[in-house]
Amino acid sequence: MPIISLSIPRELLYKIDRYIRERGYFSRSEMFRDAIRNLIEEAEYMSRERISSTIMITYDKDNLSVSKVISRLNHEYNDIIIESIHRHLGNEYCIDILIAEGERERIADLLRKVRGIHGVYHIKHMFIPLE
Known part of the structure; x- marks a missing residue:
């Protein structure tokens, strides 16, 4: 799987890490993949008539x-x-x-x-x- 880099503010990173712990994700990568899939899925839905x-x-x-x-x-x-x-x-x-x-x-x-x-x-x- 390709590796990408992402820059985010420290405060947002703290919120992401808390979100990961509270929701049981295994890693930041897993959480980001899930979020990106949801974002793309919503965009695809909006392409329907x-x-x-x-x-x-x-x-x-x-x-x-x-x-x-x-x-x-x-x-x-x-x-x-x-x-x-x-x-x-x-x-x-x-x-x-x-x-x-x-x-x-x-x-x-x-x-x-x-x-x-x-x-x-x-x-x-x-x-x-x-x-």
Whole structure:
């Protein structure tokens, strides 16, 4: 197997090593191979015409503007959003989970708009090919 070199900041290296220990990887190389495979797999999924996607959004429960924008997006993209879940996480946060199915470009447009919402703490997404 070819060997490559990678330069990263020390603080990131500490986080990587902690991640490796917590998840049971045998080596940094194993963790990087796994991460790169996942990255390439996601890019390949995005090359398909029809995909399914899960988009998870967390934000402060008192930030009503985020909730309003997500509600508006639910209506604007009701042709691809097949499920929308809203839950409270503890006393401070909300999570909205959007499950979408349809044309890749339409889902990518939805994700771009979600990423543009001011006041969101975290956005995680996953793509699955439908073809």
